[in-house]
Amino acid sequence: MKLRTLVFLNALAVALSIGLVNFYFQHQWNYFFISFGISLLVSYIVFYVLLERYIYSKIKIIYKLIHNLKLGKDLKDALGDYVYVSPDPINDVEQEVKEWASEKKTEIDELKKQAKFRKEFLSNLSHEFKTPLFAIEGYVESLKEDDLDPEQAKRFLTKVSRNAERLSVLIKDLDVISKLENREIPLNIQKFDLTILVKEVMESMERKAQNSNISLVFKDKYDVPTFVKADRDKIRQVLVNLIDNSLKYGKEKGTTFITIFEMHEQVLIEVTDNGIGIEEKNLPRLFERFFRTDFSRSREIGGTGLGLAIVKHIVEAHDQTINVRSTAGLGSTFGFTLQKVKNPLSNIPLINN
Known part of the structure; x- marks a missing residue:
């Protein structure tokens, strides 16, 4: 008015x-x-x-x-x-204040969420670094003793080397995530046959699967040439991380299935296991750095806790999506999409091996 x-x-x-x-x-x-x-x-x-x-x-x-x-x-x-x-500024002010208050509440909630994430991240990062560092420190102190048996000294050095390697892998993974977040790692987008890449990854992980007493199965129904546009090396890393994750949390004498589904514009790749599964409450946080659903078992099987976070960043760097479906006690399915090549004879550089 x-x-x-x-x-x-x-x-x-x-x-x-x-x-x-x-x-x-x-x-x-x-x-x-x-x-x-x-x-x-x-x-x-x-x-x-x-x-x-x-x-x-x-x-x-x-x-x-x-x-x-x-x-x-x-x-x-x-x-x-x-x-x-x-x-009529009175009504306009009322509307502006409501919108402004809503925006500020959203910003405050997001800041609280980020603060909580940073706090948890720093806590987890500190813990991940302290464990191998304290182990190295302890073994080094033991090695300083004059009456140490040569065989025992050799065992201690082996453990020092193993913990140093763990620290090196952790730092490397953190560096990869940081560069992926800041788009500092360029993508080498090329056309390649995804089916061939899946077979290569499966062959490279066959020994680890045998040690875990888990079978790797690429369903024959989908074992046909499937051309996509992506960074082949980074998609290899995605497949390795997802299959490795299924082997870590799969059950003995279980099976990991790799399946490719062709859609209209995209290709969907799924890695399915019949392992321990994941509780529904943990699914939203599964791709966070250092997040572990079963902390004690994660410690036993090793890993930096960054594998799924790296997977998510690589997939999103391709402007694609990744999702997970899981039921505790029955298994999990991780699926991600890639851009499909409709015309395999196009001029995009082709890589087959």
């Missing part, structure tokens, strides 16, 4: 009240009209000055400030710049 309309309605109400009171005592219409006219004029002027000077002008400043702050300007610029104010 515009200011003048609002002032007129209030002045009209006051004037009518005064006019009717005057008519009640004087019983003459001329006194009613005279008092009504004078009251209307005086009330209109008074109300207009009061509302414009002490209320409406302040609302305009608030509206202007909120509007400019929403545009990302600092406080000084927000107060100094001109901005168009509509004829």
Whole structure:
């Protein structure tokens, strides 16, 4: 509602009240009209000055400030710049305040979430580094002893080497994630046969699968040439990490299935195991760095806790998606998409091996 309309309605109400009171005592219409006219004029002027000077002008400043702050300007610029104010700023201010409050609440929630994530990340990072460092420190102190048996010294050196290697892998994985997040690792996008790559990865991991007493199966129904556009080396790493994860958490004498589904624009690759599975409450955090669903078992089987985080970053760097389906006690399925090559004879460089 515009200011003048609002002032007129209030002045009209006051004037009518005064006019009717005057008519009640004087019983003459001329006194009613005279008092009504004078009251209307005086009330209109008074109300207009009061509302414009002490209320409406302040609302305009608030509206202007909120509007400019929403545009990302600092406080000084927000107060100094001109901005168009509509004829009905009261409703506009109400709407602006609601939107602004909603945006700020979202920002605050996101900041709290990030703060919690940073706190957990630093705690996990500290723990991951302390474990091998303390082990190395302990073995080195033992090696300083003069009466140490040569065979025992050799065992200690082996353990020192193993923990140093673990630290090296951890630092390397953190560096990879950091570069992927900052897009510092360029993607070498080429056309290649995904089926051949899957077979190569399976062959390279056959020994590890045998040691885990788990069978790797590439379903024959989908064992056909499937051409995609992606970074072949990085997709190899994705497959290695997902299959390795299925071997770590698969059950003995179990099976890991690799399946390829062709869709209209994309290709879906799924790695399925019939292992211990994952509880539903843990699924949203599964791709976070250092997140472990079973901490004690994760320690026993090794790993840095960064494999799935690296997988997620690589897939998203290709502008594709990754998801997980799992049931505790039955197994898990990790699936990710790649861009499909509709015309294998196109001019995109082809890699077959």
